[in-house]
Amino acid sequence: MGWLNRWWRQSDPYDRPSSHLQARGMGILTRATIAVIAAADGAMYAAKRRGGNQTGHHHWPLPPRLDGFDADESDYRSDGLTA
Numbered sequence: 001m002g003w004l005n006r007w008w009r010q011s012d013p014y015d016r017p018s019s020h021l022q023a024r025g026m027g028i029l030t031r032a033t034i035a036v037i038a039a040a041d042g043a044m045y046a047a048k049r050r051g052g053n054q055t056g057h058h059h060w061p062l063p064p065r066l067d068g069f070d071a072d073e074s075d076y077r078s079d080g081l082t083a
Contacts, residue, residue, distance in 0.1 A: 021027045 018027070021030050
């Protein structure tokens with residue numbers, strides 16, 4: 001199993017950035033940040049699979065109609081001035 005051990009221990013493209021973060025004391029913070037992002041991504045995926053985030057799910061009132069505008073949104077003031 002010596003070949004497997006050599007293969008497992010060979011360097012990869014992430015050795016240098018990992019060493020850089022560890023040397024500056026940011027390794028644990030980086031791992032925690034990546035774990036939180038991965039967990040949030042998994043939670044959003046699970047919510048989406050259960051049918052969440054649908055437009056009919058939220059019921060809030062529409063904003064009130066704006067008075068002073070025609071159907072073509074032009075100003076119809078009676079004093080003769082235009083916008």
